[in-house]
Amino acid sequence: MNKIIIGLKNLDKDTYKIIKYGILFSIFLAIIASTILISYILLGINLFYHIGEVLIKSSFTFAT
Numbered sequence: 001m002n003k004i005i006i007g008l009k010n011l012d013k014d015t016y017k018i019i020k021y022g023i024l025f026s027i028f029l030a031i032i033a034s035t036i037l038i039s040y041i042l043l044g045i046n047l048f049y050h051i052g053e054v055l056i057k058s059s060f061t062f063a064t
Helices: 002-009 013-043 046-063
Strands: none
Touching (some): 013 046
């Protein structure tokens, strides 16, 4: 794990900034998707499930 962190810190500043904000964006997207999926559990509207599922998949894709 330390090798990964050291490798990231040795990158160019612009590349490091893109990676940092990309991970933050994917975490934010995952939180929104989780909120939508919780509202699906509470309300039972199928559209919320599909929207939440697509958002969580997109979040994982952006993170990788």
